[in-house]
Amino acid sequence: MKKLLIVTSYLGFFILGGLTFTILSTTEAASNMIKISVVQDTINYYVDKVKKVPVEGQSGFIYQGTTYVPMRFVAESLGEQVTWDGKTKSIYIGDVPKFISLKDVKPIGYDEDHLFHYPSSIVISTGEKFDHSYQVGGYHGGGAVQDHTVEYLSNGNYKGFETYLAPVKKLVAGSSGIGSLKIYADDELIYNSGSIKDKVKVNVNLEGVSKVRFEILGSGLGILDPRFIQ
Template identity: 30%
Template sequence: MKEKFKGFILGCILMSMLMGTVAYAATTSTSIEVFFRDLKYKIDGLDKVPSAGKGFIYEGTTYVPLRFIGESLGKSVEWDGKTGTIWVGKKEGKHTELTSLKFARYDVEGSARMWTDAEEDGTLSVAGVNFQKGISGRVYNVTGPERKASIDYNLNGKYTKLTAIVGMDDASQNANATGTIRIIGDGKELKVISSLRGGDNPSNIEVDVANVLKLQIVFEADTNENNKVETLWIDFLEPKLFE
């Protein structure tokens, strides 16, 4: 039997499901009408029952307690009130997004191109997974300067670790050619990720950047072996610097 509940605050409901307490922000709340109902949950085929909070339906969409779902899947769920962030699973330490820094310079030749973040169609996509933050280099599998593009950042020795997700953008998912990303610190090659191919799942990387003053990320197309010129978009996604 449905239990009609009028005038609830959506923000309050979601917060109470996560924290077990009610929070109210008058400047951002909206009154809505929802329907609570007895929902059944099966996680990997097993029946699960929330210890607190109930699911509800709003405008045809079902909302369920985030903490219950996360912990049922073996993931911890934590609310960071200072930053307004919900952490599900591993919580990262303090970090700076690389693309939030002003780059020192970038080098491209001819029709090669570089961009930071999703500037054109709103997304960077690898194997069907969309990302909003990252650096993408457009290069060509030809002999010549258009095979490479690079971007530099002055880190000034402030960071110890760089993490990122790398892959071939779906804009080049059918290309036969493969690509490479090189991470260079103060002229020294720190990491090479090669044989990036369209349609492959993205990979997570971690790079030691302790004491690095200048960081350079190089996007490179592999040489042309079939005399067919192909455009490669190579993505360096969600890059984060840790102190």
């Protein structure tokens, strides 16, 4: 499970020569935070033999044998721009990609897709609410949609595709999962979610691909803000 490392007190609570930090899960409530102690020591940074010094307050630290350093300092020392997207909690080093919502892309053979042309706000099993999203088995354009297939031309214009998948309702004990997504690039299967039990990130590479096909099976599946990356 991915964790966010958050400083709870930069100056204080030295424990055995270290600092006190808090780990907060990105998918758990704040009540599941735990404190850890880390070792702060002088770390020297060199880029192509040239010494680089971070600004005050951006010192690195060591935790369980791994050295953690300020990303902005390191990236900018290498001549790269750093951009933070707080909405998606994404860090971009270098160029920021352009995202195109699936609803704005014309499918092969149609002016619009009857599922992806009608995004809505949905609430998934964790209680999180997402806009620009879809519920398979939910109502879009006047009817329930499930077991859906749609195909798009890429012609090398997209670098990738990303979305999140999640059950829209809590699963009963022992459930094998609910709904699934398959992605084909030029008729080759490149992603198969299997039956979804928890919220999962989907990110596939589409560089050099001419055609992309999505196959969705089952119901009760949330497809959250799906988009091509250009």
